[in-house]
Amino acid sequence: xxxxERDESVADEDxxxxxxxxxxxxxxxxLVGRNYGRVFRYLVRLGGDYHLAQDxxxxxxxxxxxxxxxxxxxxxxxxxxxxxxxxxxxxHVRSWHSRNVVAASGLAGEDGxxxxxxxVSIVSxxxxxxxxxxxLRKLSPDHRxxxxxxxxxxxxxxEIAETLxxxxxxxxxxxxxxxxxxxxxxxxxxxxGFRESDDGRDG
Amino acid sequence: MPKTGHPxxxxxxHPAPWxxxxxxxxxxxxxxxxxxxxLAALPSCEPPPGAAETTVEWLASxxxxxxxxxxxxxxxxxxxxxxxxxxxxxxxxxxxxxxxxAAAALVSLIATLVTLYLRLAALSGRIDLTAFGLALPFGIxxxxxxxxxxxxxxxxxxxxxxxxELSCPITPAGMAMGRFVIVLAYVTGLxxxxxLVMGGRTQPLAGTEILTAVVTTWLAPVLxxxxxxxxxxxxxxxxxxxxxxxxxxxxxxTAGHYRPGVGLVADPGQAWLxxxxxxxxxxxxxxxxxxxxxxxxxAERAGRAAA
Amino acid sequence: MRSARxxxxxELDGIGKGYADPFGRRRALxxxxxxxxxxxxxxxxxxxxxxxxxxxILAAVVRPTAGRVSWCGRAVxxxxxxxxxxxxxxxxxxxxxxxxxPAAFLAYVSALKGIPREMARARTEEVLRLCGLSGLSPGGRxxxxxxxxxxxxxxxxxxxxxxxxxxxxxxxxxxxxxxRVRIMELVRRLSAGKAVLFSTHVLADAAQVADWxxxxxEGRLAASSDPDGFVAPARGRVFGGVVEAAxxxxxxxxxxxxxxxxxxxxPGRCRVRVVVPGAAPPLPGLQPIPPDFEDAYVCRRxxxxxx
Numbered sequence: 001x002x003x004x005e006r007d008e009s010v011a012d013e014d015x016x017x018x019x020x021x022x023x024x025x026x027x028x029x030x031l032v033g034r035n036y037g038r039v040f041r042y043l044v045r046l047g048g049d050y051h052l053a054q055d056x057x058x059x060x061x062x063x064x065x066x067x068x069x070x071x072x073x074x075x076x077x078x079x080x081x082x083x084x085x086x087x088x089x090x091x092h093v094r095s096w097h098s099r100n101v102v103a104a105s106g107l108a109g110e111d112g113x114x115x116x117x118x119x120v121s122i123v124s125x126x127x128x129x130x131x132x133x134x135x136l137r138k139l140s141p142d143h144r145x146x147x148x149x150x151x152x153x154x155x156x157x158x159e160i161a162e163t164l165x166x167x168x169x170x171x172x173x174x175x176x177x178x179x180x181x182x183x184x185x186x187x188x189x190x191x192x193g194f195r196e197s198d199d200g201r202d203g
Numbered sequence: 204m205p206k207t208g209h210p211x212x213x214x215x216x217h218p219a220p221w222x223x224x225x226x227x228x229x230x231x232x233x234x235x236x237x238x239x240x241x242l243a244a245l246p247s248c249e250p251p252p253g254a255a256e257t258t259v260e261w262l263a264s265x266x267x268x269x270x271x272x273x274x275x276x277x278x279x280x281x282x283x284x285x286x287x288x289x290x291x292x293x294x295x296x297x298x299x300x301x302x303x304x305a306a307a308a309l310v311s312l313i314a315t316l317v318t319l320y321l322r323l324a325a326l327s328g329r330i331d332l333t334a335f336g337l338a339l340p341f342g343i344x345x346x347x348x349x350x351x352x353x354x355x356x357x358x359x360x361x362x363x364x365x366x367x368e369l370s371c372p373i374t375p376a377g378m379a380m381g382r383f384v385i386v387l388a389y390v391t392g393l394x395x396x397x398x399l400v401m402g403g404r405t406q407p408l409a410g411t412e413i414l415t416a417v418v419t420t421w422l423a424p425v426l427x428x429x430x431x432x433x434x435x436x437x438x439x440x441x442x443x444x445x446x447x448x449x450x451x452x453x454x455x456x457t458a459g460h461y462r463p464g465v466g467l468v469a470d471p472g473q474a475w476l477x478x479x480x481x482x483x484x485x486x487x488x489x490x491x492x493x494x495x496x497x498x499x500x501x502a503e504r505a506g507r508a509a510a
Numbered sequence: 511m512r513s514a515r516x517x518x519x520x521e522l523d524g525i526g527k528g529y530a531d532p533f534g535r536r537r538a539l540x541x542x543x544x545x546x547x548x549x550x551x552x553x554x555x556x557x558x559x560x561x562x563x564x565x566x567i568l569a570a571v572v573r574p575t576a577g578r579v580s581w582c583g584r585a586v587x588x589x590x591x592x593x594x595x596x597x598x599x600x601x602x603x604x605x606x607x608x609x610x611x612p613a614a615f616l617a618y619v620s621a622l623k624g625i626p627r628e629m630a631r632a633r634t635e636e637v638l639r640l641c642g643l644s645g646l647s648p649g650g651r652x653x654x655x656x657x658x659x660x661x662x663x664x665x666x667x668x669x670x671x672x673x674x675x676x677x678x679x680x681x682x683x684x685x686x687x688x689x690r691v692r693i694m695e696l697v698r699r700l701s702a703g704k705a706v707l708f709s710t711h712v713l714a715d716a717a718q719v720a721d722w723x724x725x726x727x728e729g730r731l732a733a734s735s736d737p738d739g740f741v742a743p744a745r746g747r748v749f750g751g752v753v754e755a756a757x758x759x760x761x762x763x764x765x766x767x768x769x770x771x772x773x774x775x776x777p778g779r780c781r782v783r784v785v786v787p788g789a790a791p792p793l794p795g796l797q798p799i800p801p802d803f804e805d806a807y808v809c810r811r812x813x814x815x816x817x
Contacts, residue, residue, distance in 0.1 A: 022277035023267070029259050036255035044248040054251070058258050065262045066703075067276040068519060068582050068674055070592030084582070091521075091583030132245035135238075150224065151242055157227065165588055172227070179228050182238045268703050271633060272672035278626055281595050287624050294621030300609045364606055364615075367667060370569040370599035371622035372591045502571050 013077045021067055032061055038153065039085045045148045046089050046141070048133055056092060060085045079155065079162035086145060086163060093141070135182050143178040146171055282372045291373050295356075295381045303355055307348050308393060314344040315397040322401070342420045343456065345394050346428035350448035352386035353432040354441040360501055361441055375498035380491075383433050390425055419480040427483035428452055430490035437497035455479070518545035519582055519705050520568070520675060526576030527563050527729075538563040539574070540729045546675075550701045552716040553709040554807055555726035561709040562602050564726065565679045568707065569599040581675070595624065598671060602679035602709075604664030608653035612638065612646055612663050616670060623671040637666040642692055657684040665693065669700075676700065678708035682715055694718050717803040725810060733810060737803070744801035744809035750783045751796040758782050767792050768808045787812045 013034070019027030039060050043053040063069050063084050071080045127133050136144050145164060149155045157175075161168045225235045267273065275281070324330045357379065359365045369375055428448050436444030527539040539560045553561050566572045568579065570590040579586040586593045606615045613634055620630035638644045641662040646655075655663060661684050668676060681697070682690040690712070697706055698719045710716055716723065723740040725733035733740060752775050753761075761784060762769050771783035783799070785808045786792055801809065 018277045018279075022273050025259075025263060028262060029256075032255050032259050032262070036258065037250055040250040040254065041248060045245065050248055053248070054254060057250070057254070058261065061258055061262060062265070063582050065265075065267075066674065067268050067272060068596065069584070070281055070589070070595050072282055072592065083584075087583030089583075091580070094521075094523075094583075127246055127248060130244065130246050132242050135241060136245075147242070151239070152245075176228050179235065179238055182242075183234045186237055186241060268674060269672045269700075271629075271636070272674070274629065275625065275671065278629070282591055282624060290621055290624065290627075294618055297610070297614065297618040297621075298607065302609075359605075359607070362605060364604070364619075366566070366569075366571055366601040367599065367604065367619065367664075368622060369571045370594055370597060370601075371619065372595040372624060373622060374591060503573075 017064075017077065020065070028065065031064075035081060036061070039081065042082060042085055042148060042153055043089060044127070045136070045152055046086070046145060048127060048137060050127060052092070056085070056088045059088045059092075063088065075162065076159065079159045082149065082153070082155070082159075082163040083165070090141070135185060138185055139178055139181065143174050143181070146174045147178045147182075150175055288377075291377070292381045292384070295378065295385055298356055298359070298382060299352075299385070303352065304389070307352060307389065310344060310348060311393040311397060315400050318397075319401050342424065345390050345421060346424040346452060347449065348393070349386055349390045349425045349429035350432040350452065351445060352389065353383055353429050354436050354444040354448070356382035356386055357433075357436040357441045357444070360436065365502070369502050375502055376495040379433065379437060379494060379498040383429060383491075383494075387425065387429060390429075394421060394425075423480035423483040423487075424452075426487040427490075430487045430494065434490045434494040434497060437494050437501045518547045520546040520707075521580045522568075522577065523580070524577035525564070525567060525574045525579065527560070527567060527572070528575045537729050539567075542577070542726070542729075542731045544724060544731060544734050546705045546707060546722075548701065548703065548705050549721035550697060550706045550708070550719045551722040551724060552720040553707060553724045553726065554711075554713065554716060555709075555732075556811070558728075559726040560729040561726055562679055565599070565677050565707070565709060566601075568675075569597060569601075569677050570594050571599070595671070596673055597675045597677060598668035598673040600664045600668045600678045600681055602683070604661065606652040606660065606663060608651060610652055611648065611650060612643060612652060612655070612666075613648070615652055615663065616667055619667045620670055625671060633670060637669045640669065640696060641666040642689065658686060658689055661685060662689065662693075674704055676704055676706045676708075678706070680710060681708050682710065682712055690715060713803040713807055720803075723803075725807070727811070727814060732814065741801050741803065741806040743813065744785065744806040746789050746798060747787065747809050748783065748785050748799050748801040748805045749791040749796035750781065750799045751793075752776075752779055752781050753793060753795065754778060755780055757793060761792060764792065766812065768812055770804055770808055785809045785812060 013031075016027050016031050016034070020031045036057060040053055040057045043056045043060075044050055047053060047056070060081075064081070069080070069084050069087075136147065139147065146160055149160045149163060150157070155163065157168060157171050160166075160175075161171045164171065166174075221235070221239055224239075225232065228235060268276070321330070359368060368378060428451070431451055432444040432448040434444075435447040439447075522545070523543050525539055525542040526537065528537045542560075542564065553564070555561050563572070567574050570586055570593055573587070581593055581596065584593075606612075607618075610618065616634040616637065617630055620634060621627075625633060635644070638646070643659065643662050643666060646659070652660070652663065661681070665678070665681055668678065676697075678697075682693055685693065694715050697708065700706060701719070701721070717737070720737050722736055723733065724731060725740070735742075748770075750771075755778050758769070758772055758780050761767050761782060766787055768785045769782055770785055771781075773781050775781040782796075783805075784792060784796065785801075785805050787809070791798070
């Protein structure tokens with residue numbers, strides 16, 4: 001998307017958001033329809049849990065719908081939305097009520113060795129067992145977030161800084177550190193075993 | 204198309220920001236490509252079919268913010284930018300009563316008329332006046348109005364709705380500075396009127412001399428005394444701000460009266476030699492910075508009293 | 511899918527607030543942690559427990575010395591200005607500018623809250639009506655308001671921006687019974703789409719509307735439960751009956767017994783309601799009765815022991 005296309009898209013999203021907040025259900029459908037996919041994918045990649053991502057995506061749009069999250073005049077739309085999703089995820093991890101759920105979903109611990117939960121679906125299992133997911137789990141949530149936002153969501157560094165409310169320099173250094181760590185992890189073969197056959201079978 | 208038909212059955216084609224990212228990270232090409240290739244192989248996870256529609260239906264069923272809140276949110280991003288700030292600044296004018304505007308104008312008018320009389324009398328040789336006497340109202344009264352006005356503007360710290368004000372989407376420093384600016388703007392307006400009244404009736408000065416006289420005998424003292432009052436009011440109390448600023452002013456005027464040339468009240472020709480105006484302007488900057496910090500502490504002080 | 515009751519909007523984690531005083535450091539709050547969602551949460555506690563300090567922290571008027579407050583996962587400290595746009599706060603010691611009319615004061619606060627001018631006038635009238643102040647004389651100043659009317663004006667300004675979080679410190683203080691009932695009904699009506707936290711000494715008000723009860727004691731969170739859970743410890747510990755006046759007098763001075771109600775009941779006799787920490791009535795003839803909120807509050811204090 002070019003810069004101009006991006007500006008026009010953002011202005012359009014502002015208009016839709018305003019209409020949705022004032023109660024226009026059609027605008028709400030459009031707002032959610034346009035943005036649900038990216039919010040969901042971000043949460044899946046950040047948390048590594050497909051089912052959890054549904055819950056958190058719903059919570060994200062709930063907060064938008066309720067007007068619970070302030071947005072300054074100068075703040076662009078997409079980073080603001082990602083920030084809400086990010087805070088929903090962090091909130092969930094931090095929340096007392098969800099400690100057990102976090103442990104069961106495999107998010108607990110930097111080792112990535114989440115307990116197997118009988119209710120985790122095949123989908124989640126496939127995700128967890130992929131080498132990429134294993135790599136991402138090795139990162140701290142802070143570093144994982146910048147990698148996901150840059151590599152998968154294709155946000156600019158400035159947009160990532162807006163999303164995570166960090167200085168631009170910190171975003172750069174975290175991204176740099178994260179990639180170096182991923183490179184070292186790949187080189188050291190420290191990852192839990194993954195099935196080559198899964199990667200070959202998919203796609 | 205994923206073979207399983209499931210949203211997570213296949214690999215997503217990620218956008219390839221690789222060249223830009225490679226440059227951002229400053230990694231060796233091979234190192235970056237190895238990592239990127241693995242990351243790109245993350246199984247794609249699209250949302251389940253109908254998830255967005257289900258979310259919309261659910262959102263429509265939960266209790267919504269009130270009608271007014273919805274209209275307010277739809278009116279624009281909150282908090283806003285420049286227009287919001289200007290609206291808040293304009294709102295601060297309501298803090299000043301009609302009595303304040305009238306009293307300040309009256310005092311300024313009296314001082315102007317007195318100054319006019321003295322200057323005309325001095326020009327005609329009827330009286331012999333020092334620079335001290337010629338300084339009214341620019342040199343003496345304007346700073347007093349500024350200092351008292353700032354203390355008055357911050358009276359809500361002691362017995363007004365400061366807590367309510369601080370719970371609004373505005374910073375304490377922003378509110379204090381806004382009121383400071385309003386007082387200064389009003390004092391400037393009164394001084395301009397005074398200058399117009401006196402213009403042409405006293406000996407005219409050359410262009411640069413006017414500027415120097417304005418800065419040294421009016422701007423520096425007004426800013427300085429206003430800043431002293433602002434800081435002392437926020438740091439201690441509005442009453443303390445009044446006492447400290449007026450006491451300091453009396454001391455400076457006395458010093459200037461007895462030691463012409465080093466005081467702030469000097470003849471235009473000597474004004475630029477005086478260190479006092481320069482010192483005042485520097486002190487003003489320091490005081491305003493300190494006042495910004497003190498604005499937040501004012502709330503803590505009030506909180507301690509209530510705890 | 512999450513239900514509204516399980517959702518939390520506001521989370522406090524280890525909140526502490528200390529003040530330095532000449533006699534050594536004093537703590538107003540210690541390690542207070544809880545979460546709030548939509549609905550009415552009542553904050554109870556004796557004088558000096560830290561209720562007002564807690565509400566001031568939640569209104570972002572003062573900062574905690576320890577811990578973290580977050581709104582929808584975002585730390586308040588990261589952007590207190592944006593957070594304040596989401597709140598309405600009624601301080602315990604609410605004051606207005608005495609020389610303004612109530613409508614002018616609300617117009618002022620509307621501007622501070624960033625309500626566009628074209629919306630402010632209608633909104634001001636609406637909140638005045640909601641709070642039962644629409645009958646005030648248009649030219650009357652705030653200085654002429656009664657204590658109760660001033661309190662209602664304070665509530666009106668808190669409602670101006672229709673905030674998702676309402677923080678009310680003793681909202682019914684100084685109100686007559688009719689006004690108290692109106693305010694509690696208003697609180698109940700508003701709570702559908704809002705999180706309301708209010709502190710009160712009038713436990714009957716709390717019983718009327720509370721979805722959740724928080725009890726503070728000496729700066730610590732002593733209880734956090736739904737109304738049933740709050741009352742539960744008092745079951746079996748509240749007794750009532752008719753006794754001799756001398757016996758009632760003795761009960762009042764007895765250790766470990768709290769007389770929460772006493773009304774005359776014939777010559778030389780009175781009906782008493784007592785709370786005891788044990789399971790046995792303090793006098794024969796007193797029967798166990800179901801506890802209410804006030805009983806529960808007193809019982810918790812008794813069980814906690816002398817402070």
